[in-house]
Amino acid sequence: xxxxxxxxxxxxxxxxxxxxxxxxxxxxxxxxxxxxxxxxxxxxxxxxxxxxxxxxxxxxxxxxxxxxxxxxxxxxxxxxxxxxxxxxxxxxxxxxxxxxxxxxxxxxxxxxxxxxxxxxxxxxxxxxxxxxxxxxxxxxxxxxxxxxxxxxxxxxxxxxxxxxxxxxxxxxxxxxxxxxxxxxxxxxxxxxxxxxxxxxxxxxxxxxxxxxxxxxxxxxxxxxxxxxxxxxxxxxxxxxxxxxxxxxxxxxxxxxxxxxxxxxxxxxxxxxxxxxxxxxxxxxxxxxxxxxxxxxxxxxxxxxxxxxxxxxxxxxxxxxxxxxxx
Amino acid sequence: xxxxxxxxxxxxxxxxxxxxxxxxxxxxxxxxxxxxxxxxxxxxxxxxxxxxxxxxxxxxxxxxxxxxxxxxxxxxxxxxxxxxxxxxxxxxxxxxxxxxxxxxxxxxxxxxxxxxxxxxxxxxxxxxxxxxxxxxxxxxxxxxxxxxxxxxxxxxxxxxxxxxxxxxxxxxxxxxxxxxxxxxxxxxxxxxxxxxxxxxxxxxxxxxxxxxxxxxxxxxxxxxxxxxxxxxxxxxxxxxxxxxxxxxxxxxxxxxxxxxxxxxxx
Numbered sequence: 211x212x213x214x215x216x217x218x219x220x221x222x223x224x225x226x227x228x229x230x231x232x233x234x235x236x237x238x239x240x241x242x243x244x245x246x247x248x249x250x251x252x253x254x255x256x257x258x259x260x261x262x263x264x265x266x267x268x269x270x271x272x273x274x275x276x277x278x279x280x281x282x283x284x285x286x287x288x289x290x291x292x293x294x295x296x297x298x299x300x301x302x303x304x305x306x307x308x309x310x311x312x313x314x315x316x317x318x319x320x321x322x323x324x325x326x327x328x329x330x331x332x333x334x335x336x337x338x339x340x341x342x343x344x345x346x347x348x349x350x351x352x353x354x355x356x357x358x359x360x361x362x363x364x365x366x367x368x369x370x371x372x373x374x375x376x377x378x379x380x381x382x383x384x385x386x387x388x389x390x391x392x393x394x395x396x397x398x399x400x401x402x403x404x405x406x407x408x409x410x411x412x413x414x415x416x417x418x419x420x421x422x423x424x425x426x427x428x429x430x431x432x433x434x435x436x437x438x439x440x441x442x443x444x445x446x447x448x449x450x451x452x453x454x455x456x457x458x459x460x461x462x463x464x465x466x467x468x469x470x471x472x473x474x475x476x477x478x479x480x481x482x483x484x485x486x487x488x489x490x491x492x493x494x495x496x497x498x499x500x501x502x503x504x505x506x507x508x509x510x511x512x513x514x515x516x517x518x519x520x521x522x523x524x525x526x527x528x529x530x531x532x533x534x535x536x
Numbered sequence: 537x538x539x540x541x542x543x544x545x546x547x548x549x550x551x552x553x554x555x556x557x558x559x560x561x562x563x564x565x566x567x568x569x570x571x572x573x574x575x576x577x578x579x580x581x582x583x584x585x586x587x588x589x590x591x592x593x594x595x596x597x598x599x600x601x602x603x604x605x606x607x608x609x610x611x612x613x614x615x616x617x618x619x620x621x622x623x624x625x626x627x628x629x630x631x632x633x634x635x636x637x638x639x640x641x642x643x644x645x646x647x648x649x650x651x652x653x654x655x656x657x658x659x660x661x662x663x664x665x666x667x668x669x670x671x672x673x674x675x676x677x678x679x680x681x682x683x684x685x686x687x688x689x690x691x692x693x694x695x696x697x698x699x700x701x702x703x704x705x706x707x708x709x710x711x712x713x714x715x716x717x718x719x720x721x722x723x724x725x726x727x728x729x730x731x732x733x734x735x736x737x738x739x740x741x742x743x744x745x746x747x748x749x750x751x752x753x754x755x756x757x758x759x760x761x762x763x764x765x766x767x768x769x770x771x772x773x774x775x776x777x778x779x780x781x782x783x784x785x786x787x788x789x790x791x792x793x794x795x796x797x798x799x800x801x802x
Contacts, residue, residue: 277626280630281629281630282626282629282630284795284796301629302632302633302634303632305629305630305631305632306632308630310626310627310630312626312627315622315623315624315626315627316624316627317624317627319546319550321550321553322546322549322550326546329542329546330539330542330543330546333538333539333541333542334539334542334543334631334632334633335631335632336538336539336632
């Protein structure tokens with residue numbers, strides 16, 4: 211087991227500001243605080259080489275968890291251990307074994323070429339020159355950075371920058387990698403490149419990875435295991451497939467038909483959408499098997515094309531949030 | 537150590553790029569210097585009483601102050617302030633390196649690189665000015681050496697104060713308030729506006745005990761030979777003691793703050 215979180219809680223104390231000048235003046239003398247429970251007894255374990263998705267709506271506590279695990283924040287109560295160490299104690303000794311990427315922040319020196327930031331990180335992490343060279347070459351090749359290394363960071367596109375951020379966080383060969391929204395704001399092509407790379411790092415180097423994201427395609431392509439958090443509590447933890455099953459067993463059938471509207475009313479099905487001759491139907495395979503459903507449909511429609519798929523993960527998550535009233 | 541040298545190097549390199557800022561600084565400091573020196577000239581020529589230091593020493597003192605202004609801790613590190621404001625400071629906290637020393641290395645570059653760019657042209661200009669307004673050369677090589685040594689001492693005090701400003705930004709987010717306050721204190725108490733020997737007796741005695749005394753007054757007066765070379769150990773010692781006190785103080789505040797840090801934004 212590489213990562214252990216046990217009953218982690220974090221309370222923030224935030225000054226309460228009431229609107230208006232009078233209240234503003236009052237707050238100079240007397241401050242009132244609101245206590246906000248960002249994490250409420252969060253527990254999980256992650257094994258070596260796992261690639262875990264950590265998802266939840268805004269304010270759910272994702273970033274707070276990542277910040278505690280990476281040693282930046284101290285939890286109000288509970289304990290956590292990463293690689294056998296307590297992150298927030300002996301922070302300096304701990305962080306050399308982990309890599310962190312915050313998608314909304316930058317660790318590269320804005321006005322300097324990317325390579326300068328890499329060289330500085332080499333010295334900060336005391337990476338032996340040989341390891342550094344080999345590692346750097348590999349990361350540059352995998353991420354296709356050759357042509358952008360000498361460009362000042364401020365002139366890079368968001369996608370290029372993210373690739374450089376990923377490389378920067380891996381130069382010291384960490385065993386654990388925390389990715390906080392690494393695909394935020396990226397275009398489709400960059401997203402694919404980033405995902406490909408994350409997969410590769412996980413597979414070929416055996417790096418244990420936790421990734422938070424709002425992009426469900428990230429989860430779908432990368433993670434076998436998903437932890438869902440909402441209002442500071444863990445709502446579900448397990449393989450993507452059991453999350454699907456727990457929330458809704460429905461599968462989705464999309465058929466293209468010839469003209470005609472015969473309406474339909476088959477037990478265990480629900481018409482989600484009708485776009486001219488294209489019907490989207492959700493069905494529960496426990497009540498009606500796909501074969502059965504198709505044969506019934508084919509008696510009333512002339513079917514031109516047929517497609518069965520899983521409902522998109524966004525809808526599953528939305529349903530889960532909805533059910534738990536988040 | 538290597539890491540800190542790298543940080544100083546990278547930052548130094550970066551700061552050398554800001555040439556327009558350097559030129560603007562040179563012009564501003566030149567005019568400020570001229571004004572201060574002319575005011576002093578007026579005072580000196582309207583009194584017949586003996587003054588604590590002679591006019592040429594006072595003018596040289598002013599010019600050293602203006603030339604070395606970049607080394608004075610009258611502002612924080614803008615980059616660190618913006619890191620704190622945006623929350624990018626999180627990345628500083630995941631580095632396997634002491635945050636205080638890391639920021640100290642940055643402060644070191646901040647206090648040296650721009651000073652380097654500005655001091656040489658300003659000294660040249662001040663030396664070429666007519667004798668009544670310009671600066672004079674040190675009386676001997678020892679005075680010059682003592683100036684180099686105590687300037688290094690001043691640099692250490694300046695970096696520790698700069699770091700305290702950086703750290704207090706963690707408390708107040710913008711750091712704007714403390715910087716205004718400090719800027720006024722440093723300007724006055726270091727002798728940038730009026731050389732410390734010209735202050736009234738009682739105030740002067742207190743000012744001589746404060747760390748700001750080590751920023752400009754001590755180096756400048758060694759330069760002019762006003763303080764003799766054989767007192768170097770005492771004064772350099774004074775600077776080191778203050779630098780150490782401020783170092784410990786800064787480390788302590790930072791350690792206290794990091795325990796209950798809150799990161800801004802998402």
